[in-house]
Amino acid sequence: MGLLETTLTQIKVLEYLSKKGYNRTEAMLRMESANQDVDGRPIQTRVEDGGGVKYGKAFDLLRNWIEGNLEIYKPDLRRLLWPVFVYAFLELVSEWYPKESRTFFNSYRDIFETEHETDMRALQAIALPEHVYENQIAKIYHSQRYRVTLSQTAFYNLIGFLEHKEKEGGAVLVSLIQTRLTVVTVERTVEEQFSLARLIERAQQPENFPAEDEGIPGHNPGSANITQGAGTTVLTRLKLGNITLDQESRQDVLGDLQDEDKANPPAPGQPSLAEAFEQRIKREESEDVPGRTELPPRPPPLARDIAMEVQRMKENRDRFRISSRTGGVGPGVSVTMFTFHNTNDSITCLDFSADYRLVAAGFDMHYIRVWSLDGSPLPGPPQPDDQDTRPTASHRLVGHSGPVYNVSFAPATPCSDKQDITACKYLLSCSADMSVRLWSLESWACVVVYKGHDGPVWDVTWGPYGHYFLTGSLDRTARLWSTDRVDYLRLFVGHDRDVDHVCFHPNNAYVFTGSCDKMVRMWLVTNGYPVRMFTGHAGNITALACSPDGKILASADDSGTIILWDLAPGKLLKRMRGHGKGGIWSLTWSVESTVIVSGGADGTVRVWDVQLPNDASGQGKVVGEGGAGQKIDGTTQVSNVPGAGGKKKAKEVVVTSDQISAFPTKKSPVYKVMFTQQNLVLAGGAYLP
Numbered sequence: 001m002g003l004l005e006t007t008l009t010q011i012k013v014l015e016y017l018s019k020k021g022y023n024r025t026e027a028m029l030r031m032e033s034a035n036q037d038v039d040g041r042p043i044q045t046r047v048e049d050g051g052g053v054k055y056g057k058a059f060d061l062l063r064n065w066i067e068g069n070l071e072i073y074k075p076d077l078r079r080l081l082w083p084v085f086v087y088a089f090l091e092l093v094s095e096w097y098p099k100e101s102r103t104f105f106n107s108y109r110d111i112f113e114t115e116h117e118t119d120m121r122a123l124q125a126i127a128l129p130e131h132v133y134e135n136q137i138a139k140i141y142h143s144q145r146y147r148v149t150l151s152q153t154a155f156y157n158l159i160g161f162l163e164h165k166e167k168e169g170g171a172v173l174v175s176l177i178q179t180r181l182t183v184v185t186v187e188r189t190v191e192e193q194f195s196l197a198r199l200i201e202r203a204q205q206p207e208n209f210p211a212e213d214e215g216i217p218g219h220n221p222g223s224a225n226i227t228q229g230a231g232t233t234v235l236t237r238l239k240l241g242n243i244t245l246d247q248e249s250r251q252d253v254l255g256d257l258q259d260e261d262k263a264n265p266p267a268p269g270q271p272s273l274a275e276a277f278e279q280r281i282k283r284e285e286s287e288d289v290p291g292r293t294e295l296p297p298r299p300p301p302l303a304r305d306i307a308m309e310v311q312r313m314k315e316n317r318d319r320f321r322i323s324s325r326t327g328g329v330g331p332g333v334s335v336t337m338f339t340f341h342n343t344n345d346s347i348t349c350l351d352f353s354a355d356y357r358l359v360a361a362g363f364d365m366h367y368i369r370v371w372s373l374d375g376s377p378l379p380g381p382p383q384p385d386d387q388d389t390r391p392t393a394s395h396r397l398v399g400h401s402g403p404v405y406n407v408s409f410a411p412a413t414p415c416s417d418k419q420d421i422t423a424c425k426y427l428l429s430c431s432a433d434m435s436v437r438l439w440s441l442e443s444w445a446c447v448v449v450y451k452g453h454d455g456p457v458w459d460v461t462w463g464p465y466g467h468y469f470l471t472g473s474l475d476r477t478a479r480l481w482s483t484d485r486v487d488y489l490r491l492f493v494g495h496d497r498d499v500d501h502v503c504f505h506p507n508n509a510y511v512f513t514g515s516c517d518k519m520v521r522m523w524l525v526t527n528g529y530p531v532r533m534f535t536g537h538a539g540n541i542t543a544l545a546c547s548p549d550g551k552i553l554a555s556a557d558d559s560g561t562i563i564l565w566d567l568a569p570g571k572l573l574k575r576m577r578g579h580g581k582g583g584i585w586s587l588t589w590s591v592e593s594t595v596i597v598s599g600g601a602d603g604t605v606r607v608w609d610v611q612l613p614n615d616a617s618g619q620g621k622v623v624g625e626g627g628a629g630q631k632i633d634g635t636t637q638v639s640n641v642p643g644a645g646g647k648k649k650a651k652e653v654v655v656t657s658d659q660i661s662a663f664p665t666k667k668s669p670v671y672k673v674m675f676t677q678q679n680l681v682l683a684g685g686a687y688l689p
Contacts, residue, residue: 052100055088058169058176059108065161073154079214080158080181082112083146084173086123087180090142094129102127115538115559118516140496140517144216147182155185215518215535216496223570224494224521224530235570236524236531239294240550241287243507245309249301253277256310273310276317290509296480296489296525298508299467308422311413315677322590322679333595333607333661335681338373339668343686350672350684353409353424358441359684360427362404368397368429370441381443397439399446402432406459411466413677426483428469430457436471438483450481452488455498463504470511472499478513480525490528494521503544512553514541520555522567532570536563543598545587552610554596556584560653562598564610576608578655578662588675595660597681599670605683607660 062084066077085108092101105124113120122137132138150158162170177183223235245253257273266272271279322333338359340347349362352373360370372378377391412424426447427439436450436457455474462469468489472478478499480490492499495515503512505522510531514520520541522532539557546553552573553565560579565572582601589596596608668685675681 052092052095052097052104054169054172055092056100056104056107058172059084059088059104061165061169062173069157073151073157076150076154077158079148079150082116083148083181084176085112086119086141087146087176089123090126090132090138091176093126094132096129098127118540136497140216145180145182146214146216147184148214149184149186152185152187155183224533236529238531238568239288239290239507239509240505240567241289241507242284242550243289243295244281244284246301249306249309250281252306253309253313256306257313260310260314271317273313273317277313280313280316290507294526295507295509296468298465304421308411308413311415311422312677315413316591319591319678320680322592322595333597333679333681335597335605335663335673335683337605337663337665337668337670338682338684339665340684340686343688345686345688347671347686348403349406351407351409352672352674352682352684353412355412355414355423356676356682357414358409358424360407360409362407362429364403366398366400366402366404366431368400368404368407368427368439370395370397370427370444379442381445395444397427397429397444397446399437399449400429400431400433400435402456404429404431405457406430406461408461408469410462411464428460428462430460430471432456434473436460436469436481448483448486450486450488452479453477458498458500459502461502461504463508464506465508468504468508470502470504472502472513474498476515478502478511478523480511480528490525492521492523492528492530494530495519501541501544503546505546506548506550512544512546514544514555516540518557520544520553520565522553532565532567534563534565534570534572536572537561540583542583542585542600543587545589545596547589547593547610548591549593552593554587554589556587556598556600558583560584560600560602562587562596562608574658576656576658577653578606578608578659579604580653582669585669585671586673588673588681590675590679591677592679597673597675597683599673599683599685601669603665603668603670603685605663605665605670605673605681607662609658609660 059081063081066074066081069077089101089105092104109120109124119137122135126132126135126138132142162174164170166174244250254274254277257277261272261274340361346363346365347361348364351360352358353360357373358370358378359373360368362368370378371394375393377393378395380391380395406429408428409424410426410428413422415422425441427441428436429439430436434451434453434456437446438448438450439445440447453471453473453475457471457473459472460469467482467484469481469483470478471481476493476495476497476499478492479488480492481488492511492513495513496517496519497515499513499515501514505511509525511523511525512520513523518535518537518540520534520537521530522534523529524531534553534555537555537557537559538561539559541555542558543556544553551567553567554562555565556562556579558581560577560581560583562576562579562584563572564574564576576596579598579600580602584598584600586599587596588598594610596610597605598608599605665685666687667689668687670683670685672684673681674683
């Protein structure tokens, strides 16, 4: 049929519809006819009709609009770019646009590689539609919605703009937002983070971090329940107080402390040990403490447990007291650094015993070595008469068939008598061979092998009272164990990727898990239920530590950020920056829960003020790599410190105002930091020339 015949037919149909009064049908036909070419094919007037290029044009439209917006709205609106980028890329791949998808990915990758380095590395390998359903990261995004929270003003401006630019790419963006994102709008007066003052403060900050409730799976801040509607926060009531002793054990401890007071009377003005113990009991009884049925069962206390409690009270009373920063001057925290030489970068982990006598290192050559900290000989296992029994300052533990990823000493205290009743007796280790081993530090032999994980075990740690321990693995689970059973007791499932780090709450009622899915979860030990979920990290979780008072959790990531979380409301307290990239590998709290010490890949030990709120006014810059041993005080504005690279200048990183001081090493990444009960700090690392 030619053009003339087609035109005549359309005219006749229109006349018939007009004659019969079908006005709406006539109008629709005229509209459709106006968008056809000479051959009767529809004319593409909208960007979404343009094949694979439509997503690139739509992304450029959104990005240019955001960068031209008001400064106070930019930080929140920029949070849309990452999910739009990911879902647009996955749609291009799914719709079989290989060339356009690769062009799209390479055009915008530089925007996101700093914050989403791991995810970008995984997405880069996607080229075919089947990869979307096989790639681990792609499956997480493709199967769930990405949650973003915006103020109502910013959201209405966004929707108005997209409707106005419908044909230029707005319709594509609306479709992505409707099908792939969960956008939660809040009033500025209701949420503190969207108040005018906070918006202005965030606009002035050099970096834009994700919100607490952003990401996959979307949730309300702190809540582990992701099925609730927007604005509905369901939080399980937590009991965070420390556990008090039972009446019989309390009397035993009190009697021993009274005997100690008689043998060694307190100094003038110093409370007796018995008085300090009674004051602590009264304080603990006033706190919200979980009942016995809300705790995992514990073995009956032994003489060793009573002796350890007595020693803890002595250390607690005589400790160096840290009361946070005062008058802009940081407390005089002392750090003792133990450096391992000639390791050839083979050490994977370190731990110090709580009696301050031993240090253990795990190696990628499948073994563990334990040293005495003061270099004194360690007692060895019984040997036949024909073998060498000369004392040595270290022992080697062999048994794993893969690299050792973490070691953990059992709870202990310094021993004040000759019987060593409170000395450390056991060591746990985990490995790539999917097992956990319990080692005796008296016979220097493996006592038990625990198996149950379906992949390498990344982390292991003892509970605060011993007996129980916790593991995290490649199989995306954490598991609770007891030393008297070879099978695990609890299985904690919920992370989308590996469980890299685990830790206990001080009262033993809760555990924490950190993953490379950038989330931290809190679980109830007795039933394995999740009670809190914390999101907001821009990198993989590399360290966890709960404060001794049980109220705050500190988590660190490989981008050099430490985040403090208020456990009861499940809220983010603040972020602390200062470490260079590569990971913060260890965190430890002072006894008063007022100061944190951290160590990591940048070769520094840093001291942080927990109570001081950080702001933009106190920011300085220091080199992220190890320095030349020069102390950096938090009151000094530092812009250049000699780096470990010699002539080449190291990359500078932002330091928040709550950093009290920093202690650079000479090319020694810090694997472990630990506060003693007297508020001294032990740190360990390996020298890497």
